[in-house]
Amino acid sequence: MLAAGTVVSAALLLVLGVLLGTHWGSAAGTPAADSVEVGFAHDMQAHHRQAVEMSTLVRDRTDDPDVRQLALDIALxxxxxxxxxxxxxxxxxxxxxxxxxxxxxxxxxxxxxxxHGMDLPEGGLGSVAEMPGMATAEQMARLEAADGVEAERIYLQLMATHHVAGVEMAEAGAEGSELPVVQRLATAMATGQQSELLVLDDLLAERGGPLDDL
Structure with a gap:
């Protein structure tokens, strides 16, 4: 499990995010329920939740300081x-x-x-699980059952795939939104995840590269 201090930090960051979002969102206008802004916020929240879950899982399954630090950074x-x-x-x-x-x-x-590099049907998808980059239930179960280097490789590979899609979604959100507050956060997401992808790829290569059966 995450240490108590880490859990508190995550909770505080969530509260900070809510406060920041309330402040900037109120100043930015009110988009419609079917807008790019609302859709992006719903979908990226769901995408982020799985990244946090994967990062929490791997921190419980490895003592490697580099993987644990990266997972903590991503989660927070x-x-x-x-x-x-x-x-x-x-x-x-x-x-x-x-x-x-x-x-x-x-x-x-x-x-x-x-x-934006996505092969999706017009009109959207049937569930969050179908979103680009999302790990399947089977892949999540495999991560949960693993430990040590195996858990590290599974996590790094799944998170790299997750980030590639996250960057594409963030870039689309920044381009499609008319609200500066959404454009700024989406751009920051894309930039941050592109940087993290380099680290993910390096750490995975150091551990033997991608798993063929994942």
């Missing part, structure tokens, strides 16, 4: 960002319930799904 960053997006949705009066299909907002982004 994405927890804070998720808090901001949660607050946007509340401030905009939309709440956490969806009215549009998953990823349907991408239809409104210039270039659509294809223009």
């Amino acid at each position: 960053t994405q927890q804070q960002q998720a808090g901001q997006m949660f607050a946007w949705l509340e401030t905009w009066g939309v709440g956490q319930g969806r009215t549009e299909p998953v990823m349907a907002w991408m239809d409104e982004v210039p270039g659509g799904h294809a223009g």
Whole structure:
């Protein structure tokens, strides 16, 4: 399990994210329920939740300081960002319930799904589990059952795939949104995850590279 101090830090960052999101979201205007902004916030929150879950799992399954530090950085960053997006949705009066299909907002982004490297059906997806980059239930179970170097390799490989899709989604959100607050956070997400991808790839290569059966 995460140490008590880490849990407190994650909780504080979530609260900070909510406060920041409430402040900036209220100043930015109120997008419609079917807007790029609302769809992006819903979907990226869900995407971030799995990244936090994977990062928490691997920290319980390895003593490697480099992997543990990277996982902590990813978990805390994405927890804070998720808090901001949660607050946007509340401030905009939309709440956490969806009215549009998953990823349907991408239809409104210039270039659509294809223009951002995603092969998705027009009109969105049927569930969050189908989102690009999401680890399957079987892959998550495999990570949960592993330990040591095996857990590290599974985590690094799954998170790299997760980040590639996260960057594409963030870039689409930045391009498709008309609100500066969303553009700024989405751009920061893309930049941060691109940097983390370099570290993920390096750490995975040091451990023998991708697993063929994952």
